[in-house]
Amino acid sequence: MNDLRGGWLERIAEAADEAALEELRVAALGKKGEISLKMRELGRMTPEERQVAGPALNALKDEVNSALAAKKAALGDAALEERLRGEWLDVTLPGRHRRAGTIHPVSQVMEEVTAIFADMGFAVAEGPQIETDWYNFDALNIPGHHPARAEMDTFYTHRAPGDNRPPHVLRTHTSPVQIRHMEAHGAPVRVIAPGRVYRADYDQTHTPMFHQVEGLVIDRDISMANLKWVLEEFFTAYFGTSVKTRFRASHFPFTEPSAEVDIQCSWEGGTVKVGEGDDWLEVLGSGMVHPHVLRSAGVDPDDWQGFAFGMGIDRIAMLKYGIPDLRAFFDSDLRWLRHYGFAALEVPSVHGGV
Ligand code: 2NL
Numbered sequence: 001m002n003d004l005r006g007g008w009l010e011r012i013a014e015a016a017d018e019a020a021l022e023e024l025r026v027a028a029l030g031k032k033g034e035i036s037l038k039m040r041e042l043g044r045m046t047p048e049e050r051q052v053a054g055p056a057l058n059a060l061k062d063e064v065n066s067a068l069a070a071k072k073a074a075l076g077d078a079a080l081e082e083r084l085r086g087e088w089l090d091v092t093l094p095g096r097h098r099r100a101g102t103i104h105p106v107s108q109v110m111e112e113v114t115a116i117f118a119d120m121g122f123a124v125a126e127g128p129q130i131e132t133d134w135y136n137f138d139a140l141n142i143p144g145h146h147p148a149r150a151e152m153d154t155f156y157t158h159r160a161p162g163d164n165r166p167p168h169v170l171r172t173h174t175s176p177v178q179i180r181h182m183e184a185h186g187a188p189v190r191v192i193a194p195g196r197v198y199r200a201d202y203d204q205t206h207t208p209m210f211h212q213v214e215g216l217v218i219d220r221d222i223s224m225a226n227l228k229w230v231l232e233e234f235f236t237a238y239f240g241t242s243v244k245t246r247f248r249a250s251h252f253p254f255t256e257p258s259a260e261v262d263i264q265c266s267w268e269g270g271t272v273k274v275g276e277g278d279d280w281l282e283v284l285g286s287g288m289v290h291p292h293v294l295r296s297a298g299v300d301p302d303d304w305q306g307f308a309f310g311m312g313i314d315r316i317a318m319l320k321y322g323i324p325d326l327r328a329f330f331d332s333d334l335r336w337l338r339h340y341g342f343a344a345l346e347v348p349s350v351h352g353g354v
Contacts, residue, residue: 018072109321112238122192125191126177127176129195136154136175155169174193175310177195187218187306190217191215197210197212211312213310222306224307227287232245238316239319243263244264245262254287259287265277281319283312288307
């Protein structure tokens, strides 16, 4: 009896998993299990023998049953323990950082400028970046010998020998967009033309690709007074309520008369602040559209007149957001944008010279 007991308890203690334990249960206490068969033998014993063997077998059966139950619980605990070790999760770890993209300052300023002119009733016109030299120069009253047309300043597309199509250029301003607009829709006109333009120039204040917004208003009696109001309204909205502007006589082939616009600024320690001080910074060219230009675009200058203006987006972005080197716009990256914290900075500044 003792061998029987020791044997089963030992095997139960050594069972590797629940399946092995179940096999042991069947082998010991199942219908044909060893202990069950022993209990069946009780019937063939004498009453005296049975009085000894009966309680002993019952006790053994109880003991084996509780050993099985205890081992089963232990195996279950061990399995849970094992799973918990594998599925361990450190909820105190910091989250995974996702870097957010930002709108490029030039794009943002384009949107700001567009929104301000939209409030004044201007529509947005768009056109090709590769233009014929007619739309880019001739229609704008820029003669063939003008220095701007020289290959030094303008990117010309390649022409194979014998290809006699008119020369094409990367547009040097967005004026051709407005010529096309006048040609397609006639007068009256109230549009702006924002977009990329190209000039063969590269230093701290010039990049070969930059951004411009031009504006054009044509109607029966549009005057310089309307031009002045629209531009003052624009600068007030863009830079803040108190920026002073100054109109200075100038010359462009496509406008007559012509004026350049300066905004009030101060220079201190090599940085410029817009809207204070006694200095002036040139930001825009403008004038009354030359009759030759209107005629080139199919608009009769005896019936219609108007104003046009052009300004550099990159320049006004630098002024508002304090970016010292124009090249940083185009050959830099997010680290640079973040450095300038691309939200409006308190102190707009550019490099020491303009
Ligand atoms: C500048 C000067 C200017 C214009 C652009 C223009 C367009 C048409 C007709 C007449 Cl369709 N003029 N545009 C006029 C005056 C000046 O730009 O310094 N821009 C940065």
